[in-house]
Amino acid sequence: MTATLDTDAVLRVRQQVSDLHAELVRYGLVVWTAGNVSGRVPGADLFVIKPSGVSYDELTPESMILCDLDGTVVEGAHSPSSDTAAHAYVYRNMPEVGGVVHTHSTYASAWAARAEEVPCVLTAMADEFGGPIPVGPFALIGDDSIGRGIVDTLRDSRSPAVLMQNHGVFSIGKDAKSAVKAAVMCEDVARTVHIARQGGPLVPIPQESVDRLYDRYQNVYGQPGKA
Ligand SMILES: [Zn+2]
Numbered sequence: 001m002t003a004t005l006d007t008d009a010v011l012r013v014r015q016q017v018s019d020l021h022a023e024l025v026r027y028g029l030v031v032w033t034a035g036n037v038s039g040r041v042p043g044a045d046l047f048v049i050k051p052s053g054v055s056y057d058e059l060t061p062e063s064m065i066l067c068d069l070d071g072t073v074v075e076g077a078h079s080p081s082s083d084t085a086a087h088a089y090v091y092r093n094m095p096e097v098g099g100v101v102h103t104h105s106t107y108a109s110a111w112a113a114r115a116e117e118v119p120c121v122l123t124a125m126a127d128e129f130g131g132p133i134p135v136g137p138f139a140l141i142g143d144d145s146i147g148r149g150i151v152d153t154l155r156d157s158r159s160p161a162v163l164m165q166n167h168g169v170f171s172i173g174k175d176a177k178s179a180v181k182a183a184v185m186c187e188d189v190a191r192t193v194h195i196a197r198q199g200g201p202l203v204p205i206p207q208e209s210v211d212r213l214y215d216r217y218q219n220v221y222g223q224p225g226k227a
Helices: 007-026 084-093 106-113 123-129 145-155 176-199 207-219
Strands: 035-040 046-049 065-068 073-075 099-103 161-164 168-173
Touching (some): 035 176, 065 084, 106 161, 123 207, 145 161, 145 168, 168 176
Antiparallel strands (some): 035 046, 161 168
């Protein structure tokens, strides 16, 4: 941890992480309290995460929990999300990651229940995910196994989202907003590809076209750094 805590940075991340939970509700990715967003505090070995068991419309910046990278609470009146250990493992092992999101969104979790990756059959998927959305291992909460499964799967993939088998989605990004976008897009393509398959066989996109689409979208499209 840095010697002097940048309290402005912590306040900014508290606000962002609190606000972004409303996006999970807006896009229909969560029911009850089963989904969470976290964000790394720039320049510190700290992250901010949702408190456990608090409903989305009661979340405030002040009620967010500040944790160190071992998942130990540094500031917070509530206990942190029960998924905190998984988020912490990702931050410890993927220094480039600034945000993590977890949901049980319906269509993506249906693919996870079959332990089936979402094949890359839409140009929007090639843009965002650079290939299929991969499946991570079956892992139970309680130790590092969920976090390890997320990191081991995403390290070998261009996808910012992983379908943890029999469980749901974990997504990552350069910040919390990017991780939320990945969770939203993951559910959107999981739904579309599911519906497409009801109508007949899926047509894959050739790998060289996937590569070109991914490269263009990640490097040319939009304004760099403002995804
Ligand atoms: Zn879960």
